[in-house]
Amino acid sequence: MxxxxxxxxxxxxxxxxxxxxxxxxxxxxxxxxxxxxxxxxxxxxxxxxxxxxxxxxxxxxxxxxxxxxxxxxxxxxxxxxxxxxxxxxxxxxxxxxxxxxxxxxxxxxxxxxxxxxxxxxxxxxxxxxxxxxxxxxxxxxxxxxxxxxxxxxxxxxxxxxxxxxxxxxxTYETAKNSMGREWMAFIPLSESDMDHYGPIAGSFSFVFQNEKVLLCYHSLRQQWELPAGKRENQETALACAIRELYEETGQKVDHLEFKGLMKIKRSSGEIQFNPVFSTEITALQPFVENDETSRIMLWDGKEEIGIVDSIDEKLIQIFLRGTR
Structure with missing residues (x-):
């Protein structure tokens, strides 16, 4: 195109x-x-x-x-x-x-x-x-x-x-975030089918407690986001999700369940697919402010909390409606 x-x-x-x-x-x-x-x-x-x-x-x-x-x-x-x-x-x-x-x-x-x-x-x-x-x-x-x-x-x-x-x-409303990336779809599928899609980009983590989802506040972008980030070296999508979750929020988990791919259009027009993982926790582990994240919270998708990344919010609403 x-x-x-x-x-x-x-x-x-x-x-x-x-x-x-x-x-x-x-x-x-x-x-x-x-x-x-x-x-x-x-x-x-x-x-x-x-x-x-x-x-x-x-x-x-x-x-x-x-x-x-x-x-x-x-x-x-x-x-x-x-x-x-x-x-x-x-x-x-x-x-x-x-x-x-x-x-x-x-x-x-x-x-x-x-x-x-x-x-x-x-x-x-x-x-x-x-x-x-x-x-x-x-x-x-x-x-x-x-x-x-x-x-x-x-x-x-x-x-x-x-x-x-x-x-x-x-049907859905269009959504673009502050980086010019545009929401396209969430595709539920098994992890073994991920090879049929590409390019595969960074991983997202959904951490739930009592029907609320964990968010972190990005200090530079000044908005609430899901824990997510790029893969490093030969890192697997799962390893990326676990590492980013810990680095951004202090939450350490041994495993996350693969849920599907989020389809995104970059500002360049390129299509990318982000692996999405999920888990339930009973309590939040201690959080220490870092270079990227100033605070964390559990969100029900309804409370007014300020700016939430528009693409992340689309995905959150899908999951809170029962996709997980």
Whole structure:
């Protein structure tokens, strides 16, 4: 992804770019998705108006919104259609979100980015959870949905025997911290599956006591954070988490349980994955102020305590809702 990308509403300004997008899909011979992409763009102004009028649907349709995924230079990479409500049929094999990336731009991470931006857009619409479906044979779509922590529910089998996988996915607000890093997702998985992701960055530690999480106050950044830090030399992710926990908070543990990976976008645009570990304690061990941390506390996620790193807070809320 060299250029920046964003979601925009359909516009007549990108007529040439949309014709190129449409022609590429048609030439591929593949089924065009989402459904709005199949519409003939020869009357382009009428097409754009139809897409913009989706929230005032004709008979038999549900309200819907369409967005284009475009680069800063205006190249159209993909299209997403968001249904604001579902009929019984759509609940079985349609879902709230349908999206597609043009053939020449696949396997570049654009589907993941399109879904991430869409989940933020849907959150702005007031929807906290959406249904996303894909064919059982579509491994790429499955990975994209699971990358957003999709929770699989009952499959649907169509008359021809095709199996539709159905996932409920939480929407979320975007969050950037003081270092310009942006929250993308938390991916629960077993430690043995961590090798499928990369690059792997520094480790985070969740230490719980009586439904509260341990935070440390970073003296330079002047905010509350989770114990975390970079790996040293050939250190394992677990060893990093244990060491950082002790150095920053004085809490010494023999083991932490691996919970999954936090997916983050750096200010450079690079994606990284941070291992997340967890443990329960019965009491806090003595803390001594150090160069990085001036104090520690246990937080319930609700009490007003001042500035909490925005990415850490997203992860904390997920864990306090029961992920651990």
């Amino acid at each position: 060299g250029e920046g990308i964003k979601l925009i509403k359909p516009t007549v300004r990108l007529e040439k770019e949309y014709y190129e997008y449409y022609a590429e899909w048609k030439a591929s011979g593949e089924d065009m998705v989402p459904w709005v992409s199949k519409k003939d763009p020869s009357e382009f102004k009428e097409l754009v108006q139809f897409l913009l009028d989706g929230q005032k649907p004709s008979a038999g349709q549900v309200p819907h919104s369409t967005y284009w995924l475009v680069t800063d230079s205006g190249r159209i990479l993909g299209v997403v259609n968001i249904r604001h409500s579902l009929t019984n049929q759509l609940l079985r094999n349609g879902g709230h979100i349908g999206y597609g990336i043009r053939p020449s731009e696949r396997r570049k991470g654009y589907a993941r980015e399109l879904l991430r931006l869409t989940l933020q857009k849907v959150h702005e619409m007031g929807m906290e959870e959406v249904l996303i479906v894909c064919d059982a044979w579509n491994e790429a779509s499955k990975r994209t949905i699971m990358g957003e922590n999709g929770k699989r529910t009952e499959d649907f089998v169509e008359e021809d025997g095709n199996v539709i996988l159905r996932y409920w996915v939480k």
